[in-house]
Amino acid sequence: MEDVAIIGVGIHPFGRFGDKSAIQMGAEAIRSALADAGLEWKQVQFAFGGSCEVDNPDAVVGLLGLTGIPFMDVYNGCATAATALDLTADAIRFGKYDIGVAVGMDKHAFGAFTADPVHYSAPPWYGDIGHFLTTKFFGMKINRYMHDHGISHQTLARVAAKNYRNGVLNPNAFRRKAISEEEILSSAMLNYPLTKYMFCSPDEGAAAVVLCRADIARRYTSNPIYLRTSVLRTRTYGAHEVHSSWAAVEPAEAPTVYASRAAYEAAGIGPGDVDVIQVQDTDSGAEIIHMAENGFCADGEQEKLLAEGATEIGGRLPVNTDGGLIANGEPVGASGLRQIHELVLQLRGQAGERQVPGNPRVGYAQLYGAPGTAGVSIVTT
Amino acid sequence: MAQVPFAPDVFTWPAEKPQLIGARCASCAAVTFPAQDSCPRCGKLEMEQLLLPREGTLWTWTTQDFLPKEPYASGETPQTFKPFGMGLVQLGDDVRVEGRLTVSDPKQIRFGMKLELVIYPFRTDGDGTQVMSYAFAPAEEGN
Numbered sequence: 001m002e003d004v005a006i007i008g009v010g011i012h013p014f015g016r017f018g019d020k021s022a023i024q025m026g027a028e029a030i031r032s033a034l035a036d037a038g039l040e041w042k043q044v045q046f047a048f049g050g051s052c053e054v055d056n057p058d059a060v061v062g063l064l065g066l067t068g069i070p071f072m073d074v075y076n077g078c079a080t081a082a083t084a085l086d087l088t089a090d091a092i093r094f095g096k097y098d099i100g101v102a103v104g105m106d107k108h109a110f111g112a113f114t115a116d117p118v119h120y121s122a123p124p125w126y127g128d129i130g131h132f133l134t135t136k137f138f139g140m141k142i143n144r145y146m147h148d149h150g151i152s153h154q155t156l157a158r159v160a161a162k163n164y165r166n167g168v169l170n171p172n173a174f175r176r177k178a179i180s181e182e183e184i185l186s187s188a189m190l191n192y193p194l195t196k197y198m199f200c201s202p203d204e205g206a207a208a209v210v211l212c213r214a215d216i217a218r219r220y221t222s223n224p225i226y227l228r229t230s231v232l233r234t235r236t237y238g239a240h241e242v243h244s245s246w247a248a249v250e251p252a253e254a255p256t257v258y259a260s261r262a263a264y265e266a267a268g269i270g271p272g273d274v275d276v277i278q279v280q281d282t283d284s285g286a287e288i289i290h291m292a293e294n295g296f297c298a299d300g301e302q303e304k305l306l307a308e309g310a311t312e313i314g315g316r317l318p319v320n321t322d323g324g325l326i327a328n329g330e331p332v333g334a335s336g337l338r339q340i341h342e343l344v345l346q347l348r349g350q351a352g353e354r355q356v357p358g359n360p361r362v363g364y365a366q367l368y369g370a371p372g373t374a375g376v377s378i379v380t381t
Numbered sequence: 382m383a384q385v386p387f388a389p390d391v392f393t394w395p396a397e398k399p400q401l402i403g404a405r406c407a408s409c410a411a412v413t414f415p416a417q418d419s420c421p422r423c424g425k426l427e428m429e430q431l432l433l434p435r436e437g438t439l440w441t442w443t444t445q446d447f448l449p450k451e452p453y454a455s456g457e458t459p460q461t462f463k464p465f466g467m468g469l470v471q472l473g474d475d476v477r478v479e480g481r482l483t484v485s486d487p488k489q490i491r492f493g494m495k496l497e498l499v500i501y502p503f504r505t506d507g508d509g510t511q512v513m514s515y516a517f518a519p520a521e522e523g524n
């Protein structure tokens with residue numbers, strides 16, 4: 001199998017952009033990734049495009065050049081971008097192509113996501129009676145976790161405050177204003193114990209990466225970043241996941257745990273080796289739980305870690321250095337590639353004001369979403 | 382006044398002691414709610430109807446403090462919306478079921494509290510028909 005390198009990353013800022021289409025944002029993200037790689041679109045041999053709202057992300061070719069390449073579209077919930085990345089990498093790993101692009105783009109309506117619950121194999125009446133809410137699932141999950149592992153409301157607020165602070169340092173973020181822990185705690189309760197400022201919001205944006213066979217990467221860049229592994233997993237029997245009307249009593253680990261273990265094993269890297277971390281912070285509780293599910297701490301240890309500032313940019317476990325979903329919002333198709341964009345900048349030492357000190361060499365990204373899907377990617381210098 | 386369940390085959394109705402209608406796999410004993418034709422654990426098509434216990438304990442919970450978007454069909458508006466509690470309630474040894482709680486104040490809710498199934502009017506239609514749904518209410522301790 002071929003090794004895979006990332007030779008270019010590009011992003012269209014996340015936020016709200018009026019009439020601008022997701023396709024336009026996707027094309028801009030690709031142009032920016034190509035410029036970063038010093039490549040032209042006509043050199044790209046294939047692409048995968050991810051989106052929730054756009055049926056045909058491949059329509060970006062109309063804005064980039066109609067070169068006739070194979071362009072495959074994917075949607076896989078909150079793990080859409082991880083899926084586009086994994087499939088692009090696989091096509092290179094298996095020797096089918098040398099150079100490809102993974103792109104994600106979205107443009108969501110305001111407010112919480114909604115859809116037909118039947119598409120999530122939930123009962124048809126699940127939404128009618130008010131159960132079809134991802135936010136309610138996250139409230140229930142972190143509430144039990146806090147009860148079992150002694151996590152305080154203050155720690156929930158610390159996570160959100162950190163991510164807003166990091167967002168201030170990120171010119172591409174949606175929310176670029178620091179919000180105090182006090183204001184976070186006193187904002188409207190949405191789903192106990194989670195308040196308004198502890199949640200991310202759906203928004204708009206795009207991100208792209210250019211991947212190539214590792215052995216040719218230095219033709220294009222002097223600082224390739226290697227995609228050591230990308231892993232996807234779905235839920236197993238016993239896990240309580242988003243949009244489940246029931247759960248088995250028999251316990252099972254969350255899909256993230258399985259994806260994470262498989263990723264560490266495939267990369268030959270352990271959590272102690274990771275220098276920069278990106279996890280799915282749909283809400284601040286999710287960041288806390290995902291820290292443990294990805295092996296970065298024991299259950300309950302987050303209380304102390306957050307109080308010590310360990311997850312800050314200058315801490316020993318920097319988490320969501322670009323502000324995560326809380327500061328960037330979640331254009332579903334693009335979110336995971338935003339994580340990769342940030343890790344690549346950090347590993348190249350190009351993250352500017354939010355640069356993690358000490359020449360970070362290993363980056364880790366995790367996505368999680370309905371109906372119980374997780375994606376993990378590990379990148380290294 | 383006519384009372385109709387919001388969907389068929391979710392709970393026994395009318396009934397003096399209503400129960401949720403689930404299913405159990407004849408092969409591996411996995412239990413689901415609502416009933417489904419295939420087993421989520423072993424994949425076999427041997428599911429049999431199972432009436433779930435009426436009483437259970439609260440495994441975890443949250444509150445719903447904002448009006449859900451469509452397809453929410455309570456007829457409420459942002460002005461009339463009443464926040465509600467949501468729980469994952471363990472019924473018997475094999476299954477936990479999501480359901481609304483009749484209490485919504487976090488001070489009235491605690492992990493492990495005993496709950497019982499109630500059927501309540503979820504919405505009243507223009508012709509006066511009451512559309513009934515299920516919820517869990519605090520049960521008297523010691524029952």
Ligand SMILES: [Zn+2]
Nearest residue numbers: 406409420423
């Ligand atoms: Zn079975």
